[in-house]
Amino acid sequence: MLDFLARLLGRESPGSKNIAKERLRLVLIHDRADISPQLLQLLKNEIVAVISKYMEIDDKGLEVSLEHVDKQVALVANIPIRKMKRVANI
Amino acid sequence: MSEVIVVTSGKGGVGKTTVTANIGAGLAMLGHKVVLIDADTGLRNLDVVLGMENRIVFDLTDVIEGKCRLRQAMIKDRRFGESLFMLPTAQTKDKSAVTEDDLRNICGQLREHFDYVIIDCPAGIEQGFQSAVAGAEKAIVVTAAEVAAVRDADRVVGILESKADIRDPKLIINRLRIEMVQRGDMMTLEDMHDILGLELLGVIPDDEAVVVATNRGEPVVVNEQTVAGRAFRDIVRRIQGEAVPLMNLESREGFFNRLRKIIGFR
Numbered sequence: 001m002l003d004f005l006a007r008l009l010g011r012e013s014p015g016s017k018n019i020a021k022e023r024l025r026l027v028l029i030h031d032r033a034d035i036s037p038q039l040l041q042l043l044k045n046e047i048v049a050v051i052s053k054y055m056e057i058d059d060k061g062l063e064v065s066l067e068h069v070d071k072q073v074a075l076v077a078n079i080p081i082r083k084m085k086r087v088a089n090i
Numbered sequence: 091m092s093e094v095i096v097v098t099s100g101k102g103g104v105g106k107t108t109v110t111a112n113i114g115a116g117l118a119m120l121g122h123k124v125v126l127i128d129a130d131t132g133l134r135n136l137d138v139v140l141g142m143e144n145r146i147v148f149d150l151t152d153v154i155e156g157k158c159r160l161r162q163a164m165i166k167d168r169r170f171g172e173s174l175f176m177l178p179t180a181q182t183k184d185k186s187a188v189t190e191d192d193l194r195n196i197c198g199q200l201r202e203h204f205d206y207v208i209i210d211c212p213a214g215i216e217q218g219f220q221s222a223v224a225g226a227e228k229a230i231v232v233t234a235a236e237v238a239a240v241r242d243a244d245r246v247v248g249i250l251e252s253k254a255d256i257r258d259p260k261l262i263i264n265r266l267r268i269e270m271v272q273r274g275d276m277m278t279l280e281d282m283h284d285i286l287g288l289e290l291l292g293v294i295p296d297d298e299a300v301v302v303a304t305n306r307g308e309p310v311v312v313n314e315q316t317v318a319g320r321a322f323r324d325i326v327r328r329i330q331g332e333a334v335p336l337m338n339l340e341s342r343e344g345f346f347n348r349l350r351k352i353i354g355f356r
Contacts, residue, residue, distance in 0.1 A: 015274020020237050021281050027237075028244050028285065 029066050033073045040064065047077065056082040092201040095208050095329075096129075096226035098250070098259075100242030102213030104234050105264040108300060108310075110210040111139045113230075115309035116326030118173035122205040125164065127196070129222035130212040131179040131188050140167060141307020142176055150179040151187045153196065160199060169308075175204075185217045190224035197225030206329075215249055223250065229259035230291060235266055235277040244286055260291035262325065267296045268339050279336075292325035294318050295339060 030036065044064040051057055058080040067076050097110045107130075114126040128136040131151065137143040148163040160177075167174040177196075180187060193209070200207045211222035223229065229250050233243040243261070250256040263282055270276035277285075279293060294300075297318035303310035311322035317337075324334045 015276075017271075017274055017277045017281065020277055021285065024237050024240055024285055027241055031241065031245060032248060 029073060033066050035066065040066070047079075051079060053085075055084050058082055092204055093206055093228055094197045094201055094226045095206065095228045095230060096211050096223050096256075097208060097230045097232060098211040098219065098223065098246055099213065099232045099239070100215060100246040101233075101239045104232050104239050105294075106213075106232050107135045107139050107210050108304065109230070109232050109262055109264065109294075110208055111136060112309045112311040112322040113326055113329065114174055114176075114206070114208050115140075115167070115170065116311040116322050117206050117329065118167070118170040119311070120326060120330065121173065122330070123173055123203070124206045124208065125175040125177060125200050125204045127177045127193075127200075127207065127209045128179045129188065129193065129209050129218065131218065132181065132184045133212065134179050134181050136176060136210050137178050138307065139304055140176060140309065142167065142178075143307075146178045150177055150192075150196070151183055152180075153177075154188060154192045160196065169312075185212065185221070188218075188221050190221045193221050193225040195225075215246065219246075219249075220253075223254045223256065226254070226256060229254075229256045230262055231259045231288065232262045232264050233282075233286075234264055235271075235282060240277075240282065240285060247286065247288065259288060261286060261288040262291050263293045265296040266293050266339070271339075290336075291328055292321060293336060293339070294321040294325075 044062070047064060048057065048059055048062065061078075061080040063076075063078040065076055067074050097106050097113070099106050107128075110126055114124045117124045126136060126140075127150070128134045129150075130136075137146060142165050145165050148158040150163065152158045153160050153163050164175045164177050166172070167176060177200075197207050197209070207225075209222050209226055212218035231243050231246060231250075233239045247259055250259055261282070263279065267276055271278055279290060283290060295317050297310070297316060299313065299316035300310050300318045303313065303316075309322075310316055310319045311326070313319040314323065321337060324337060327334045
């Protein structure tokens with residue numbers, strides 16, 4: 001059915017609808033999870049602080065985001081490690 | 091077996107009232123007994139869309155205050171025999187005049203006598219919305235293929251499911267501009283399905299005939315010559331349980347393109 005609809009109307013095109021769709025996708029993730037970008041930033045800072053106690057991380061390559069799969073939202077963190085610490089720095 | 095359906099959208103101006111009027115008239119044309127409730131107290135419009143604005147004596151708030159009986163406030167649309175009734179609301183009061191319990195109670199009474207009770211919900215998600223959805227067991231979410239309307243529709247779906255316990259609302263995409271979809275400047279049905287994850291009840295192409303019909307106070311569904319009229323007829327048949335395929339929107343456009351070429355207008 002959806003393929004049929006896609007053929008009917010949804011030919012991939014460079015039009016502005018793709019921008020709309022992508023923006024909506026991001027906005028709805030936050031709306032549905034009820035979490036603001038500021039809150040996500042705070043969360044990110046704390047995650048970095050905790051993990052930094054145990055390992056040296058590359059905070060430039062760090063990514064923390066909410067992703068939407070079916071009807072669920074997942075918190076996905078990609079944290080590149082430079083090296084492990086031998087002694088906890090607490 | 092009667093159904094109580096609320097027509098909602100979150101965002102204003104996407105066509106809730108037009109959809110309510112046309113679904114009601116369409117179901118009445120198929121022989122169902124239908125009552126439409128205008129729950130947009132203070133900003134009522136179902137009366138003008140149906141051309142019944144001069145026939146209102148009592149309204150929903152009079153019923154609630156016990157100034158009249160429910161039957162006295164209901165207006166029969168004579169164009170549809172004994173099939174279509176409308177229960178107007180007050181224009182000079184505000185949303186606080188109608189509570190969730192009031193509408194639950196009135197819907198409960200009406201469903202004894204009608205096949206379909208359809209509620210025209212106000213925009214927003216505040217008190218008026220909450221009252222309007224309280225008596226309903228099903229919902230139709232009307233949206234347009236635009237970011238603001240889709241975002242609000244998604245919010246409303248979340249609230250319907252979590253607070254009003256209305257599962258699986260159905261989607262109507264109103265005022266779809268086929269030529270914009272074809273050149274990639276408007277989201278497709280598939281895009282909308284991807285984003286909202288709702289079952290599609292129907293698509294109403296943007297059609298000037300809707301404005302003309304509203305000017306005259308007659309629902310466009312009556313006129314089978316119009317694209318919007320046919321789209322509403324399909325929606326109504328789906329509501330009564332038939333599996334009706336989506337109308338072929340592209341061939342319509344193709345026809346017009348061919349016509350334009352024939353008459354050399356491009």
